[in-house]
Amino acid sequence: KQEVTQIPAALSVPEGENLVLNCSFTDSAIYNLQWFRQDPGKGLTSLLLIQSSQREQTSGRLNASLDKSSGRSTLYIAASQPGDSATYLCAVTHGKLTFGTGTRLTIIP
Amino acid sequence: AAGVIQSPRHLIKEKRETATLKCYPIPRHDTVYWYQQGPGQDPQFLISFYEKMQSDKGSIPDRFSAQQFSDYHSELNMSSLELGDSALYFCASSRRVTVTIAKNIQYFGAGTRLSVL
Numbered sequence: 001k002q003e004v005t006q007i008p009a010a011l012s013v014p015e016g017e018n019l020v021l022n023c024s025f026t027d028s029a030i031y032n033l034q035w036f037r038q039d040p041g042k043g044l045t046s047l048l049l050i051q052s053s054q055r056e057q058t059s060g061r062l063n064a065s066l067d068k069s070s071g072r073s074t075l076y077i078a079a080s081q082p083g084d085s086a087t088y089l090c091a092v093t094h095g096k097l098t099f100g101t102g103t104r105l106t107i108i109p
Numbered sequence: 110a111a112g113v114i115q116s117p118r119h120l121i122k123e124k125r126e127t128a129t130l131k132c133y134p135i136p137r138h139d140t141v142y143w144y145q146q147g148p149g150q151d152p153q154f155l156i157s158f159y160e161k162m163q164s165d166k167g168s169i170p171d172r173f174s175a176q177q178f179s180d181y182h183s184e185l186n187m188s189s190l191e192l193g194d195s196a197l198y199f200c201a202s203s204r205r206v207t208v209t210i211a212k213n214i215q216y217f218g219a220g221t222r223l224s225v226l
Contacts, residue, residue: 032214043219044152044199089151096142096165097201097215099151 002027004092004100012106013080021075021103023090028068030092035064035075038087038102047088048075080107111135113202113218121224122190130185130221134202140164141183142215143175144199152199158183159205187223195225 003026013019023033035047048057048064050073056065063076073090087104091097114133122128134141140159144152145168154167158177169175172190177183187194201215 034215036217041197041222043197044217046214046217049214091152093215096154096157096167097144097152098154101151 002030002092002094002098004090004098006088006090006100006103008103009101010104010106012108014108015080015082017080018076018078019080019105021077021088021090021105023073023075023100025071025073025092025098025100027092027094028071030068030094032093033064033066033073034091034093034097035062035073036089036091038089040087044089077105082107082109113200113216115198115200115218115221117221118219119222119224121226123226124190124192126190126225128187128190128223130187130198130200130223132183132185132200132202132218134181134183134200135204135216138202138204138216139181140203140205141177141181142201142203143169143183143185144201146197146199146220147193148196150196155185190225192225195223197222 007022032051034049036044050057050066061078066073087102089102091099116131142157143155146152155169157165161177175185197220199220200218203215
């Protein structure tokens, strides 16, 4: 059974800093990996998707990497802003999506 | 661009009542997924449909049923509601890229927040 874990569970950093969120999964037989953002009580916003054949994807200040063999992905956020405060979820696809436990990010102005 | 539409956005029911959640996928998408996210929890996969046939099943209670209709919209029916069914219910849709391997990108709706009192 696929298990997805995210570390840390919560993170607070001052505005302007760069930060890294981590995601690990137990079964490397995935089709792709997605990073989502979720604001409290709101829906899921897809940030980046990395196909299993890719190593990384970039969108603006976000960069996601994937190392399938080691079962790891990272989401790098550059020059953090208060508006980045949210819960970040990674999810691996093997048909259905299996979500990680999430990292609650707080950017301190 | 059209997105996944879920209705209603909010629903309040009492214990033992029934509820029906609707999902309208992105045009030309043939696969629909349902997820349940309890308070403080990560989303859990419930069930999916491809071309109106159930394609995968997760942790969906027997009290719940779902189907995909000829116009590809899907409905999640929930009976004998319990307090623990209070959650955010997401629908996602995708378009299958190949016949044998589903490397689908799933697009999510805004969710339906169900409160059972």
